[in-house]
Amino acid sequence: MTDQQLSLATASYDDGDVDTNPTRNPHLADLVARRYSRRQLMGGMSAMTTAVFGGALLAGCDDDKQDVITVSDGVNVQTQGGRVVTLTATATDNASTTKFTQVSGPTVPVIASGNSITFTAPNVAQSTALVFEFTASGGSGSSSARSTVTVLPATLAFTAVAKNLNDVVTVPSDYQVTVLYRLGDPIAASVAAYANDGSDTNFAQRAGDHHDGMSFFGLAASGSAPDTTNNTRGVLVLNHENITQAYLHANGPSPSPRPEAEAIKEIEAHGVSVIEVTRASNTGAWSYVQGSALNRRITPNTPVQFNGPVRGNAALRTLYAADGTTGRGTINNCANGYMPWGTYLTNEENWAGYFRRTAGDAAVRTATGNAKQNVSLTRYGISEGRAGNYGWTTVTPSDATSTVFARWNATAGASAAADGTADFRNEPFQFGWVVEIDPYTQTSTPRKRTALGRMNHEGCMAGRVVAGVRPAFYMGDDAQNEYIYKFVSATPWVAADATPSDRLATGDKYLDTGTLYVARFEADGSGTWLPLTFGQNGLTAANASYAFADQADVLINARLAADVLGATRMDRPEWTAVNPVNGEMYCTLTNNSSRTPATTDAANPRAYTDPKLPQGDVVNADPPTSAQATRGNANGHVIRLRETGDTTEATGFTWDIYAFGSGADLDPTNINLSGLDASNDFSSPDGLWFGLPSNASGQVAPVLWIETDDGAYTDVTNCMLLAAMPGSVGDGGTRVVNNTLTTAANSTTTSTATTRIGAAPGSKLKRFLVGPKECEITGITSTPDGRSLFVNIQHPGENGGPANITSSWPANQAGAVTSPTRPRSATIVITKTDGGVVGL
Known part of the structure; x- marks a missing residue:
């Protein structure tokens, strides 16, 4: 809907019959149903909103006194x-x-243009009046009038998108999609446009593949200085988690031994992009700036440095980094985190x-006094016999001194130095970390923050920061039956650090020292943060399962330490998000x-046979084939917790499950526990993000965005993005779940689990977007005003x-293509046609 303006200089008055206001306030025709004399038509004021359009009531003036300044009476709109x-x-x-002056109500920033002002209504807990006074002055005096804009609480004011299997991004009809940044797009002025036929090279200066976690960092109108309020210019930082290998090469990948050029392309297509993006105006089109000096790619080959307790540890020593303080790059970067001091965390x-x-590595490590490493490598999934993704170690480099391929071979050389400085046996210990990037400084070196522990890191989201309180950072370890963690800094928050001169040094201050905790969820809805601290609770050299040497050893082997402490095994903890109003932390448990x-337990209460809809097949294979049913917690859920005393320093919390993924027509007693319907059913929640407190989507009742990465429901719909306005921990009740699971041998096992479940989401959870074929929806951020939402299609x-x-997406987003075109992961921008906050 576009803005409309009524003129009282016309002969009749019409509100356009646009009735989007659910209240019973009078229509404009009622407001202006009065007699107006000729002299009352000398001036006027009109009010326009995207919800209600208000007319004006004019004050009179005397025809014989044309020097009297006259303006309208005020209007009341909602x-x-x-x-x-x-x-x-x-x-x-x-x-x-x-001029216009706001005289009461919550202060809102306005954009003035002539005798008009425009603003975005803030969110409110209850009906709230904003009063504006318009004053006109001249040599003989002045006159003024007031208008009242009554703001009602925000709602998810869009029609839910239907499930579908289309090959485009589908959004509500009053929204539009712009494709911004695609696989292979050049980020340097000298790099040619992407041919998208497998011939392209130089991915160190092109967009990588599998766009994932993402944050927007505002830029000043000119230069590279931060401006966290700018909505039309910024730096977008996004992860490139993985690759679709087949489409990167002309005829798909060559077999091993792999050609060097193909392997280089695949390696460089991983990592992170840092790109400048701009909008032509507050309502114009978005584009990325190809030749910006701020643009860069951080790939698996980019130099990095280690910080924190593990820096310089013997486990980090390699042929490339003999002192264990540096390394190369980052890989398989999934979720992200926006830091309060203006940096980006990639995980x-x-x-x-x-x-x-290769086979025999364990024996070599044992013989050289490193038998403990075998326990560690196995716990992190690097068992003997692994060939390594994409066969990069089979490349014979053209430069005999290059180690960019050999580094992916963690096999210990039998005749090499036992300390690891002559091979890459320790290279796996250089990965599994949170990595901090300064988006504004192209020459800065990314820092791996070892105090936050080593695992399959997903998100790393900061909790609310409060002056004088030590901030916390929440993380998931994305693998089956792994854990949820938080890191609490040793340093209380200082408000001035929100705008530091050296952002990475500020990261040193808050991220290099502190305590790493792992979560244990109790059946009664309480929970405990267990400290991963050397010398406490069995984390000692005397521990039978793994002898911890020191705090660095605990952090390198955070999984083993969490095992010892008895943390709760979760259903694949992925992204974390923190409600900016009440500080509650949400975490997706994908499946x-x-x-x-x-x-099953209270926090992970479902294990069932989930039939592929609508066939209802019974499992008869192990594991089930793609055409058959899935088992376990196939659809996932979203858990949330509230810290004791609402402080990030707490060591206790309460929890419940916000929503359970499910098809709408599955068993409402034991599977569809959240009562989902066709407008909001989903499976495998993954990405998670709250609207920003700088706009209505992050105020009072913040919008929670939920993205899916589904395997159990993709015969019914492509992956999706949902918008929610969740309540708070404890707003529901207790449920008993009766689990029935059919095994591969067609035998049935049952159990019961009592869980804590939030209030049914109902209309406060809606499907906002459905992606193209075979995609994952992941990565989400917005401009400070919430009027441009960036989403990644992977x-x-x-x-x-x-x-x-x-799939021919994104080439077909603007319309059908004449012949199939290779698909590309891409970043899109979603805006509302009336310019409002996305989702509201």
């Missing part, structure tokens, strides 16, 4: 939080100056699969095919290849 409001006024021609997730470890009735058409293209 709108909702997040809607764009425009007030326009007129005065008699002899007024020399005019290394499924990094273990990239390493080769868990290994969850059984016997291993691996569309991932099941195809050059000879069998299964």
Whole structure:
């Protein structure tokens, strides 16, 4: 809906019959149903909003006293939080100056243009009046009038998108999608446009593949200085988690031994992009700036440095980094974190699969006094016999001194130095960390923050920062039956650090010293943060399962330490998000095919056979084939917790499950526990993000965005993005779940689990977007005003290849293509046609 303006200089009055206001306030036709004399038509004021359009009531003036300044009486209109409001006024021609002034209500920033002001209504807890006064002045005096804009609480004011299997991004009808930044797009002025036929090279200066976690950092109108309020210019930082190997090469990948050029391309297509993005105006089109001096790619080959307790540890020593203080790059970067001091955290997730470890390695480590490493490598999934993803170690480099391929072979050389400085046996210990990047300084070196522990890191989201209180950072370890963690800094927050001169030094201050905790969830809805501190609770050299040497050893082997402490095994903890109003932390538990009735607990209460809809097949294979049912917690859930005393320093919390993923037509008693319907059912929640407190989507009742990465429901719909307005921990009740699971042998096991479940989401959870074929929806951020939402579409058409293209997205987003086009992961921008806050 576009803004409309009523003019009282016309002969009749019409509100356009646009009735989007659910209240019973009078229509404009009622407001203006009065007699107006000729002299009352000398001036006027009109009010426009995207929800209600208000007319003006004019004060009179005397025809014989044309020097009297006259403006209108005020108007009363209503709108909702997040809607764009425009007030326009007129005065008699002899007024020399005019202005609007807000005289009451929560202060809102306005954009003035002539005799008009435009602002976005804030969110409110209850009906709230904003009063604006328009004043016109001249040599003989002045006149003024007031208008009242009554703001109602925001709602998810869009029609839910239907589930579908289309090959485009589908959003509500009053929204639009712009494709911004695609696989292969050049980020240096000298780099040619992407041919998208497998011939392209130099991915160190092109967009990588599998766009993932992402944050927007505002830029000043000119230069590279931060401006956290700018909505039309910024730096977008995003992860490139993985690759769709088949589409990167002309005819798909060559077999091993791999060609050097193909392997270089694949390695460089991983990592992180830092790019400048701009908008032509507050309502114009978004684009990225190809030749910006701020642009850069951080790939697995980019130099990095280690900080924190593990810096310089013997486990980090390699042929490349003999002193254990530096390394190369980052890989399999999934979720992210925006730091309060203006930096970006990228998180290394499924990094273990990239390493080769051949038979006999364990014996060599044992013989050289490193038998403990065998326990560690196995716990992190690097067992003997692994070939390593994509066969990079099979490349014979053209430069005999190069180690960019050999580094992925973690096999210990039998004749090499036992300290690891002559080979890459220790290279796996250089990965699994949180990595901090300064988006504003192109020459800065990324820092791996070892105090936050080593695992399959997903998100690392900061809790609310409060002056004088030590901040916390929440993390998930994305693998079946792994844990949820938080790191509490040793340093209390100082407000001045929100705008530091040296952002990475500020990261040193808050991220290099502190305590790493792991969560234990109790059946009664309480929980405990258990400290991973050397010398406490069995984390000692005397521990039977793994002899910890020191705090660095605990952090390198955070999983082993959490095992010892008895943390709660979760259903694949992925992204974390923190409600900016009440500080509650949400975490997606995507799914868990290994969850059984016997291993359910209060925080992970479901284990069932989930039939592929609508067939209802019974499992008869192990594991089930893609055409059959899935088992365990196939659809996942979203858990949330509230810290004791609402402080990030707490060591206790309460918890419940916000929502359970499920098809709408599954068993409402034991599977569809949240009562989902066709407008909001989902499976495998993954990405998670709250709207920003700088706009209505992050105020009072913040919007929670939920992205899916689904395997159990993709016969019904492509992956999706949902918007929610969740309540708070404890707003629901207790449920008993009766689990029934059919095994591969068609035998049935059952159990019961009592869990804590939030209030049914109902209409406060809606499907906002459905992606193209075979994609994952992941990565999300917005401008400070919430009027531009950035979303990543990962691996569309991932099941195809050059000879069998299964998706043509994003080439087809603007319309059908004449022939199949290779799909590309891409960043999109979603805006509302009326310019309001996205989702509201």
